[in-house]
Amino acid sequence: MSAPTDWATKDFYQVLGVKKDASADEIKKAYRKLARDNHPDSNPGNAQAEERFKAISEAYGVIGNAEKRKQYDEQRSLFGQFKGGFPPPGGGGPGGMGGVDFDLGDILGGIFGGGARGGRRRAPQPRRGEDLESEATITFRQSVEGVTLPLRLTSDEPCANCHGTGARPGSVPKVCSKCQGSGMQTGASGGVFAMTEPCSQCRGRGLIVEHPCEVCSGSGRAPSSRTINVKVPAGVKDGQRIKIRGKGGKGDSGAPAGDLFLVVHVEGDERFGRKGDDLTVTVPLPFDDAVLGGEVTAPTIDGSTVKLKVPAGTPNGRTFRARGKGGTKRDGSRGDLLVTVEVEVPGEISDAQRAAVEAYREARVGGVA
Structure with a gap:
């Protein structure tokens, strides 16, 4: 899901191919057809279809919900007079906002449960595990019948010495004094907006490590190797890229693991x-x-x-x-x-x-x- 500041520039009606006055049933019908045509299970290895599926799901998540659709329409109406959805740098905005410094999060926050200044900042989310890619070579018969393969994977995962905190055992990280633990800071952009960006002091973590772990040097991540069993489905083609959900690198503090992308090479057969x-x-x-x-x-x-x-x-x-x-x-x-x-x-x-x-x-x- 995109950040609030991205929504004003996205035309979710165009993504789903419906008119702005389309009924809820028309929106649902369009979504179901597009989702079916672009679903990753129907387009294995097709990265473009996967990206379209994400955009379609994001669009339906907003205009397929009556309350969010109303707020989205109000947001688009507010910024619709500006090319690209935003007021020009240094220019006047609606209602005579020229020269006034304000945060777009204050306007869009209603959709997400509170703006950056109008309510408590949301704490930074734990880091999702990284996506991994591996390769495997199988026989022609294995490609026809399917096979379960052991794979040795190496990735950066939560450090076993500090359990992902980045701090030396016996010590704990401190809440960042600059962002107050939010991991984000607000800075002037040179125009009418005060843009939100990752905190420069804690680099978006919301925490400061005064006594770094000697294994991971304070990053909270360290190289780790493990062996997993991966099921290659019957009928896989040579060069096919298979996505195995949740088998990538481990996430921090309960965050979801990344995905594993396996490229399969199939050996030729003398007879078949x-x-x-x-x-x-x-x-x-x-x-x-x-x-x-x-x-x-x-x-x-x-x-x-x-x-x-x-x-x-x-x-x-x-x-x-x-x-x-x-x-x-x-x-x-x-x-x-x-x-x-x-x-x-x-x-x-x-x-x-x-x-x-x-x-x-x-x-x-x-x-x-």
Whole structure:
């Protein structure tokens, strides 16, 4: 969710593709369609779709709520006369505000439960864990059936020596005297606004460490390694980027962990290929079976075999379908095995075989039945 100062410049109606006088049902209907089309589960590895989904959710969180929508509309109306949503630096604002120093948080605070000066400042939130990225190489069969992999991860996590406080054991951090523990400070921007920014003394933490921890040097974070088991779903493609929620770096003081992004590399296979959820394989077909009809045996990914009937007059390169013998789909069902036959031309033949082929050629050329 964006900060209050960002809202005046965002057109949530445009994000959802609805008019400003749209009804609540129209807004909900537009949100559901856009959320379904851009949901990360429907667009694995698509960073643009994930960003659109966040923007759509943010927009609906405001104009999908009657009270917040009313406050948002009032806010947009107040700043609508200014290009970009804000008064020009040093210029006059609505109601003759030129030259008056005020904080935008005082105007927008109603939406968030209190402004920066009109009420108690909100304490800085504990730091969320960092997102991590790793890579893994799996076999073709593992990509078809799914696999659970052990991964060794290294990240900055709350220091075990000081438990994330940054202070030497036996001591505690002090509340920052400059921001009074809020982690934020208000400074002049050169125009009509007093902008809020991270405190320069505590760097946004709200605390000052007088006696730093000797392990993390007062940062509260230290390198840590751990091994986790990650489930790679069946049907993963080579180069696919998988998001595993909550498996990234640990957060501070109960804050949520970050996410893990795993890039999967799939090894090739000598026998099998992939076509969507179906697997492909090529098997030899004797010349006489191609002419007279017969049967071929094809391997499957699980190590078993499947037999398929081949009709008389089968040409080289024809593909047959063995249903349910392909890769595992996301819903747990299986795709098909596409078996392509390759007509064999023997390099060496016996005298009897040669005689039979010559008789066939003579009959074909001479037209003898």
